[in-house]
Amino acid sequence: MAEPFFDHPFLSGHHAPQRFEADAPDLIVRGELPRDLAGIFLRNGPEPLYPPREGDYHWFDGDGMVYAFDIADGRVAMRNRWVRTDKFELERAAGKRLFGTFGNPFTCDPSVQGKRYNTANTNVIIHGGKVLALMEGAPAVELDPRNLDTLGEHDYDGTITTTFSAHPKVDHFTGELINIGASINGPAGEPELRYDVINPDGSVKKAERIKVPHHALIHTFFVTENWVVFPIIPIDTDPNRYMAGGPMTAWVDDRPTKIAIMPRNGTAKDVLWFEYDPRHMFHECNVWEDANGHIIADVAAANGTALFPNQDGVKRTHGQTLQSLRRWTIDPMANSGWIKEETLNDRDIQFPRPDDRLMTRPTRQAFGNINLESRDGRAEGMDAVLRFDTAAGTEDIYHFGAGASAGELIFAPRLGAADEADGYAMTLVHRANAPGSELAVFDARSISAGPLATVEIPFRVPSGFHCNFYAADSALYRGAYTAA
Ligand SMILES: [Fe+2]
Incomplete structure (x- = not known):
C-alpha cells in the first residue's frame, strides 16, 4: 500500500508528485501552433512512486517520469510514463520504498x-535510433519511442x-554522442571517469578511462x-565522511575547481589539469x-550551492548561492592554464540552453528559465524565461506571473531552419493556483511578446x-521514428 507523503518543499506545490500515467490524444491549444513546428518534445523529471525511507527527501531522488508531446499540423498528443527500472519494479512489488536516498547502502532495505x-x-x-532516459549514476535506460514502454x-x-x-552531447556536425561516466568504480572505489565517443548508429567508437584526483559529481x-573538458567541482559523495557522521554528499569548502582538458580524439595520457x-x-x-x-564556455555557475550541505553539514540558502550566466575562457595551450571568468548576465x-544544432560551434543566443520574484527559485519555482543575446548583451524576457514555475526553456527549430535560433522556444510551465500545466510555445526571437500558442x-x-x-x-528524430 502506498502511504501518504510527508510535507517537504520538493514534495509539495508545483513539485508534488501526481503519481499517474496518462494518454491525451489531442490536447486543447490556445492560439495557433505554427505549421512548421513538428517533432517531439521529451521531458524527464523526478516523480517518486513512494515516500523516502529516511523521512527526508532530495529533489534529485524521485523516480523518472518521461513526458512526450508529439507535435504536428498544429495538434499535440501527450503521453507520460514512469521509467520502469529494476529499482522501480522492486519497490512497486514491495509496495514501498526500498532504496535509501541516492541508493545509500546504509539506509537501503x-x-x-x-x-x-x-x-x-x-x-x-534520442541518439542512435533509441530513446534513452538518463541519470548520472547508472546506465542509460532504453524506452520504446512509440509508447514510452521501458525496454x-x-x-x-x-x-x-x-x-x-x-548530459551527453550530440555533435550535430559529426552525429557523434560524446559521453562520460563519472565514478565508474563506485564512490568507495578508485576515482576514475570514462570518456565515450558513440557513433551516429549507436556503436561505440571509443571508451577511455581517465583517473581523477577525487570523487566528484561531474x-x-x-x-x-x-x-x-571535464570540470571537477567541489561536490563529492564520500562513504567515509558518512560513516563519521557527516553528509554522504557535500560541497567541500575551499576545494578548488579542477578542470581536465583533453584532445577530443586523445587518450588519458594527453590530459592537462587546470585549477580555478x-x-x-x-x-x-x-x-x-x-x-x-581558446575554449569559450558559457555556463550557469555560482560560488557555492544550496543543493547539498558543506562537509560539516552546514546548509546554504538559495539566495546565498545564486547562479549567473558566466563566460569561462580557457587557453588549453598556456602552461599556466589560465582561466578567465566574466559575468554575461547576472539573472x-x-x-x-543554446540552439542545440550548433553545439561545439560559436553561438550567441542563450535560452533559459530565470527567477524574477520568487525567494527560492528551486523550491518555489522559476517564474520567467529568458533569451539572452551574449554578443549584443540584450535580454528578451517573459514573466509567467508570481508563483509560476517554468521549466527549462529550449529552442525548437522550425522545419527547414538553417540559421541560429530560427524557430521556436518552448517550456512546460505551471502558473500559480492553475489546475493544470501548459506547454508554452514562443517565437524564439521574440520571447517578450508572450507565447504564440x-x-x-x-x-x-x-x-x-x-x-x-x-x-x-532532423536525423535524430528520423532515426528513432521513421527509419525503415
Ligand atoms: Fe542537469
Missing part, C-alpha cells in the same frame, strides 16, 4: 543490498555497464570541435573554440529537469 539504484530521472534524449538498461553491447552521463562536461576558484557548475549553455584557439538562471495539459505536471525537442526533419 536488506532485500535490495547490492542491487542497482537507477532512477533514470534526469534527462531523455531495459542499454549497455552498448556490454561496453558501458556502469555510469552514463545525464554532472556535465564540455565538448568543442577539438577538445573535451571553487565553483558550482552543473549546466553549460554552449562551448566552442574562438579564433585564438538567477537555472538551465541555460499555449497547449493546455489537464493536470499539473510536476516540475522536472531536462527536456529536448527533436524536429521531424
Whole structure:
C-alpha cells in the first residue's frame, strides 16, 4: 500500500508528485501552433512512486517520469510514463520504498543490498535510433519511442555497464554522442571517469578511462570541435565522511575547481589539469573554440550551492548561492592554464540552453528559465524565461506571473531552419493556483511578446529537469521514428 507523503518543499506545490500515467490524444491549444513546428518534445523529471525511507527527501531522488508531446499540423498528443527500472519494479512489488536516498547502502532495505539504484530521472534524449532516459549514476535506460514502454538498461553491447552521463552531447556536425561516466568504480572505489565517443548508429567508437584526483559529481562536461573538458567541482559523495557522521554528499569548502582538458580524439595520457576558484557548475549553455584557439564556455555557475550541505553539514540558502550566466575562457595551450571568468548576465538562471544544432560551434543566443520574484527559485519555482543575446548583451524576457514555475526553456527549430535560433522556444510551465500545466510555445526571437500558442495539459505536471525537442526533419528524430 502506498502511504501518504510527508510535507517537504520538493514534495509539495508545483513539485508534488501526481503519481499517474496518462494518454491525451489531442490536447486543447490556445492560439495557433505554427505549421512548421513538428517533432517531439521529451521531458524527464523526478516523480517518486513512494515516500523516502529516511523521512527526508532530495529533489534529485524521485523516480523518472518521461513526458512526450508529439507535435504536428498544429495538434499535440501527450503521453507520460514512469521509467520502469529494476529499482522501480522492486519497490512497486514491495509496495514501498526500498532504496535509501541516492541508493545509500546504509539506509537501503536488506532485500535490495547490492542491487542497482537507477532512477533514470534526469534527462531523455534520442541518439542512435533509441530513446534513452538518463541519470548520472547508472546506465542509460532504453524506452520504446512509440509508447514510452521501458525496454531495459542499454549497455552498448556490454561496453558501458556502469555510469552514463545525464548530459551527453550530440555533435550535430559529426552525429557523434560524446559521453562520460563519472565514478565508474563506485564512490568507495578508485576515482576514475570514462570518456565515450558513440557513433551516429549507436556503436561505440571509443571508451577511455581517465583517473581523477577525487570523487566528484561531474554532472556535465564540455565538448568543442577539438577538445573535451571535464570540470571537477567541489561536490563529492564520500562513504567515509558518512560513516563519521557527516553528509554522504557535500560541497567541500575551499576545494578548488579542477578542470581536465583533453584532445577530443586523445587518450588519458594527453590530459592537462587546470585549477580555478571553487565553483558550482552543473549546466553549460554552449562551448566552442574562438579564433585564438581558446575554449569559450558559457555556463550557469555560482560560488557555492544550496543543493547539498558543506562537509560539516552546514546548509546554504538559495539566495546565498545564486547562479549567473558566466563566460569561462580557457587557453588549453598556456602552461599556466589560465582561466578567465566574466559575468554575461547576472539573472538567477537555472538551465541555460543554446540552439542545440550548433553545439561545439560559436553561438550567441542563450535560452533559459530565470527567477524574477520568487525567494527560492528551486523550491518555489522559476517564474520567467529568458533569451539572452551574449554578443549584443540584450535580454528578451517573459514573466509567467508570481508563483509560476517554468521549466527549462529550449529552442525548437522550425522545419527547414538553417540559421541560429530560427524557430521556436518552448517550456512546460505551471502558473500559480492553475489546475493544470501548459506547454508554452514562443517565437524564439521574440520571447517578450508572450507565447504564440499555449497547449493546455489537464493536470499539473510536476516540475522536472531536462527536456529536448527533436524536429521531424532532423536525423535524430528520423532515426528513432521513421527509419525503415
Ligand atoms: Fe542537469
